[in-house]
Amino acid sequence: AQSVTQLGSHVSVSEGALVLLRCNYSSSVPPYLFWYVQYPNQGLQLLLKYTSAATLVKGINGFEAEFKKSETSFHLTKPSAHMSDAAEYFCAVSEKGTGANNLFFGTGTRLTVIP
């Protein structure tokens, strides 16, 4: 069964500092991986996705993530945090090739940006 672990339910960074949100997955086959962002009282917005092309994936708003098969990780980074990055971030996995199209989500990481 698929599972996703996000280390740290809350992360605080200073404005301009590096953002690192951690995500590890468990899957019997290489999955598709996603990061979504949720702003207050809004739905989820796709930041980026990994679907077996380049292992370093660039997304919107300056975010990127690297798929590391040996570490079963897909950590999200941004070189310099902006106040507008404050939100909740969800890592998700979908198992490709099985016809199972639903996403399995982590429990989320709330990012706070300190001015």
Next chain:
Amino acid sequence: GAGVSQSPSNKVTEKGKDVELRCDPISGHTALYWYRQSLGQGLEFLIYFQGNSAPDKSGLPSDRFSAERTGGSVSTLTIQRTQQEDSAVYLCASSPRQGNYEQYFGPGTRLTVT
């Protein structure tokens, strides 16, 4: 273009009542998903529709939960005899086609059972 829309945005109901939540997917999207987001937890998959195929109901938590999708477009999630533990945000998502794993989410319906 228009995104996924959900209605109502907020619903307060008394324990034991039935509720219906509506989702309008993006036009042309063949796949539709329902998820539940409870306080302090991640998103929990509920049900998945793909075209005219039988839905994947494997995530529905009990037989009080059901969903239908009429004409391959609008979907309704029904919760019968609501319980307080049903209080959550219910999110709908749609996807362009089977095999495309990118899902587009609506703003959700916040359900409160008193």
